[in-house]
Amino acid sequence: MSGRDPGSFDAALTRALQEDGRASVNELARRLGTSRDAVSQRIRVLAETGRMRVAAALDPRFVGHRVLVHAKVAVAGPVAPVARRIAELPEAVFVSLVSGELPLVFESRHGDDDELHAMLARVRGIPGVRGIRVTTYAEVLAGFFVAKQLADIALDEVDHELIALLQRDGRTSFRRLADAVHLAPSSTRARVQRMLDAEVFRISAMTSGGLTGHRIALGVGIAAAGDTEPIRRYILDCPAIDFAAQAHGAHDFIATVVGSASATVLGVLEELRALPEVGSLDTWAHYDVVKEAYPRAFAPGAGPVAG
Incomplete structure (x- = not known):
């Protein structure tokens, strides 16, 4: 982030996370033309100061x-x-x-x-x-x-638990999610992706x-x-x-x-x-x-x- 205005950098980072709240730090660094450490640090600062949070938002x-x-x-x-x-x-x-x-x-x-x-x-x-x-x-x-088209999808208690966890922190790793719901990380990833594809929720940055x-x-x-x-x-x-x-x-x-x-x-x-x-x-x-x-x-x- 050296040489860049912090306000404009934060705005660009927020926009990127609004588009994809689970984008990897490497992806964000490439998109913003900065280092991985700079992105990680700013995400942490914005979250700790309450200026931004990344969370799952459900279609009402x-x-x-x-x-x-x-x-x-x-x-x-x-x-x-x-x-x-x-x-x-x-x-x-x-x-x-x-x-x-x-x-x-x-x-x-x-x-x-x-x-x-x-x-x-x-x-x-x-x-x-x-x-x-x-x-x-x-x-x-x-x-x-808001989903573009409301999907016909059945959700079980594990899905509800995953949604609740992602509502608290949309960037929680699949391993931590898996540990919380007692599933394999691959199964957890598949469940989250299924719900994202059906637009049950979207993970995005909120300021x-x-x-x-x-x-x-x-x-x-x-x-x-x-x-x-x-x-x-x-x-x-x-x-x-x-x-x-x-x-x-x-x-x-x-x-x-x-x-x-x-x-x-x-x-x-x-x-x-x-x-x-x-x-x-x-x-x-x-x-x-x-x-x-x-x-x-x-x-x-x-x-x-x-x-």
């Missing part, structure tokens, strides 16, 4: 989560204490302090509407919360934890509060003024859109646009505004990601859910 349908929502929260007084309280709720998978009139957003996952309403009641009871604006995801279009000068993230709420299909096609084709969902409620689509420079993010907004089918855009800048954690246990009898 495999764990019985049928209701996924995005919520914006009106807060009276300081926002950070409210964000920390929401982050303590296990249903919340993403919590961020943002710009705008509603300075806090969170995403949560639930088995049914009753579970959602129970969580919203708990959030409303947090001191400082003055209101919640909820948008329900009808279909997640882009996101590293905590990692919105630096090298990574800008902007939330976008889109209201359609006509046929939604052109908006959908644009979202699916845009490489700068890190996450997106078609929704109902406050917005017809919600997306997260990321880039290493403001010009990249602004360019996506201008292209969206140019679509005749876009009625209006609501945007919010992410200032501090308080929580981004997708590991959740399997619900009893949970498995692939169509839709």
Whole structure:
């Protein structure tokens, strides 16, 4: 890493691990043009300081989560204490302090509407919360934890145990995984690869509060003024859109646009505004990601859910 800006190196390393969380240190070193020791050291530092973790993220349908929502929260007084309280709720998978009139957003996952309403009641009871604006995801279009096609795959208790281990540390060696589940390393590798091929989960790097000068993230709420299909096609084709969902409620689509420079993010907004089918855009800048954690246990009898 000698002679390179540490921030840009960390950003490149994170991107590589977002693409393949189990890439070997040798592969990462070749890709980044640096030494094996430099890569190992930075992965260790980023993990120990909590700035990055590599973990398995399950497609929510495999764990019985049928209701996924995005919520914006009106807060009276300081926002950070409210964000920390929401982050303590296990249903919340993403919590961020943002710009705008509603300075806090969170995403949560639930088995049914009753579970959602129970969580919203708990959030409303947090001191400082003055209101919640909820948008329900009808279909997640882009996101590293979402399978392109839900596979028909049967998982047993050993598979569930392997997933739990990889949710804690996605780079755990096959030998350690094998020792934990009492299988041969070759059998363990085959089981993990089978689940990866079926897109039950994806192993990827996740950053905590990692919105630096090298990574800008902007939330976008889109209201359609006509046929939604052109908006959908644009979202699916845009490489700068890190996450997106078609929704109902406050917005017809919600997306997260990321880039290493403001010009990249602004360019996506201008292209969206140019679509005749876009009625209006609501945007919010992410200032501090308080929580981004997708590991959740399997619900009893949970498995692939169509839709």
